[in-house]
Amino acid sequence: MENNTDHTEQNNCAPLSVQDVDVDFLPIVYEIIRSVERDLHDNSAKVRESQDCSQKVLELQKKFDAARAQILRLPGIDYNKQDQLKQFEILRTQLKLKRELLQKTLFRYLANNERLVQKLAESYPVRRAAQLAVAMFYKGKDKLADVDPVKVNSLMSFFKRFSQNMKEGIEDAKKQLKK
Incomplete structure (x- = not known):
């Protein structure tokens, strides 16, 4: 009983x-x-x-x-608003530190685990991403080889003049707005 x-x-x-x-x-x-x-x-x-x-x-x-x-009987019911906010900030800080620690630990694990890195490198998504990156590199290299350096210089000077004109126009507009 x-x-x-x-x-x-x-x-x-x-x-x-x-x-x-x-x-x-x-x-x-x-x-x-x-x-x-x-x-x-x-x-x-x-x-x-x-x-x-x-x-x-x-x-x-x-x-x-x-x-x-x-x-x-609810947990935390005896805290006032300031105490609850302090507790919330403490928990938020703990969560942030734990996330950072987890990320560092995961990075160390991945960096020091050659077998896992090798498995990832052999996986289809990583291989395909590497293939696409190499293909884009060679296409970009071919495009740049076809460009005439004189045209590139004239294009660059055009962009410089254009940006200076834009800056001057913005300054003039600011002056007119102040009046």
């Missing part, structure tokens, strides 16, 4: 999650409203309905008390 009461006391003291809090008040509130709205003509029925309504109000009060007790 004592073991059973100890078990219920442990359940009452154990922290809850938000999903475990029982806040289903609407059915009881609905029943109370329904009983108040009934228009009974018989006095004995009115007395019986009034007693039923009183019982339902007491049931609702018990449900509120139980919900309050459950809410007080």
Whole structure:
């Protein structure tokens, strides 16, 4: 018998999650409203309905008390807003440090594990990406070989003049806006 009461006391003291809090008040509130709205003509029925309504109000009060007790068991409920924000920042900092540590560890693991690097290098996506990179390099090299250096110089001087004209135009517009 004592073991059973100890078990219920442990359940009452154990922290809850938000999903475990029982806040289903609407059915009881609905029943109370329904009983108040009934228009009974018989006095004995009115007395019986009034007693039923009183019982339902007491049931609702018990449900509120139980919900309050459950809410007080939620972890972190005793912190004020500043304490919660501090705790949040601490946890955010810990998460950031753990992510950085995980990334460093993963990088070290990948860098020091030749077998894994070899497996990745032999995988289709990595091989295909390397093939595409080499193909683009050679196409770009061929295109640059066909370009006349004089044309490249004239194109570069055009871009320089164009950018200077744009800067001057922007400065003139700023001066006019200030006036």
